[in-house]
Structure formats: structure tokens, C-alpha cells
Amino acid sequence: xxxxxxxxxxxxxxxxxxxxxxxxxxxxxxxxxxxxxxxxxxxxxxxxxxxxxxxxxxxxxxxxxxxxxxxxxxxxxxxxxxxxxxxxxxxxxxxx
Amino acid sequence: xxxxxxxxxxxxxxxxxxxxxxxxxxxxxxxxxxxxxxxxxxxxxxxxxxxxxxxxxxxxxxxxxxxxxxxxxxxxxxxxxxxxxxxxxxxxxxxx
Numbered sequence: 357x358x359x360x361x362x363x364x365x366x367x368x369x370x371x372x373x374x375x376x377x378x379x380x381x382x383x384x385x386x387x388x389x390x391x392x393x394x395x396x397x398x399x400x401x402x403x404x405x406x407x408x409x410x411x412x413x414x415x416x417x418x419x420x421x422x423x424x425x426x427x428x429x430x431x432x433x434x435x436x437x438x439x440x441x442x443x444x445x446x447x448x449x450x451x452x
Numbered sequence: 453x454x455x456x457x458x459x460x461x462x463x464x465x466x467x468x469x470x471x472x473x474x475x476x477x478x479x480x481x482x483x484x485x486x487x488x489x490x491x492x493x494x495x496x497x498x499x500x501x502x503x504x505x506x507x508x509x510x511x512x513x514x515x516x517x518x519x520x521x522x523x524x525x526x527x528x529x530x531x532x533x534x535x536x537x538x539x540x541x542x543x544x545x546x547x548x
Binding site for chain 1: 453454457495497498502512514516517519520524527
């Protein structure tokens with residue numbers, strides 16, 4: 357989640373053509389800390405996340421929605437990677 | 453966000469008829485800590501959130517989606533509370 361959240365914040369900032377310096381200043385957080393959050397290396401508190409979203413002028417719900425969707429894709433991929441045998445077995449048993 | 457996330461985790465646990473003790477044991481976190489997370493008093497790290505979701509057997513994407521939706525409702529309510537004058541002004545100007 358930390359990585360997806362950071363990537364989502366970075367993608368939003370880059371799409372706006374804004375620098376780490378601009379957004380960190382707007383969110384009143386150090387440039388290094390924002391950079392670590394974006395790279396998924398530091399956990400952003402709820403308050404910090406709200407400040408970053410505010411500086412980016414995006415609703416937090418929108419960022420969370422993006423993260424949720426990307427996580428669902430990952431979960432599906434993991435599910436597919438783990439479960440093909442479990443999915444196929446009942447079919448084979450039904451055919452036998 | 454912390455409050456909405458905690459409330460969402462608590463609602464899921466209660467809907468399953470499970471106790472704080474059961475879920476905290478499954479997530480390998482102290483009962484007191486889980487309780488504080490549910491009440492929005494402690495920030496859950498990404499790893500802890502993953503462990504709680506795993507103990508509850510719900511995808512983290514689903515929990516985040518719920519939080520995102522509830523946050524969108526809150527944002528809309530705040531927006532409505534702040535913006536009626538800004539919305540009405542252009543209409544009055546257009547009529548003048």
C-alpha cells in the first residue's frame with residue numbers, strides 16, 4: 357500500500373508538472389520526506405497525506421480510489437498466480 | 453482518513469461477529485493496539501493494515517475502496533457547506 361500510495365502521489369505531481377520543492381513547500385513537509393513518501397520508503401500519516409493532497413489540489417478520496425483500484429489489480433494477479441490448480445481441480449473432478 | 457479506516461475495519465469485524473481478541477490474535481497485534489486503530493487513535497502502518505485485512509479475510513483494496521467512498525461523501529458535504537454563495541453568484545449576475 358505504501359508503494360502504491362507514493363507512486364500515485366508522484367504520478368499526480370508529475371502530471372501537474374510540479375517539482376518536489378513546490379509540493380513539499382505547499383504541504384509544509386521537507387523535500388526529502390516527500391521524496392521518501394513518493395518512493396514508498398516512508399509511511400505518510402493521515403495528516404501528512406491530507407497536506408500533500410491539499411498541496412496537489414486533489415481530493416484525498418480520489419488518490420485513495422486510485423490506490424484501491426491498483427491494489428485490486430495486484431490482488432487479482434496474485435490470486436491468479438496462486439489459484440489455477442485450485443480452480444482447475446474441481447473441473448477435472450467433475451469430468452472424471 | 454485514520455478515523456474512516458478504523459471505522460471500516462471495525463464495521464467489517466463486527467459484521468463477521470468476531471471479537472477484538474480473535475482478530476488481534478490473527479493479525480499478531482496487541483488487542484489494545486487494534487482497538488486504538490479501530491477508534492482512529494493510532495495510525496496503522498501499511499504492514500499492520502495488511503495483517504488486519506488478512507486476519508479479517510477481506511482484500512485491502514475493498515477496505516480502501518470503502519474508505520475512499522466515505523471520504524468522497526465527506527468531501528462533498530464540506531464542499532456544499534462552503535460553496536453555496538460561490539455557486540449562486542454567477543446565476544444572479546447572469547440574471548442582472
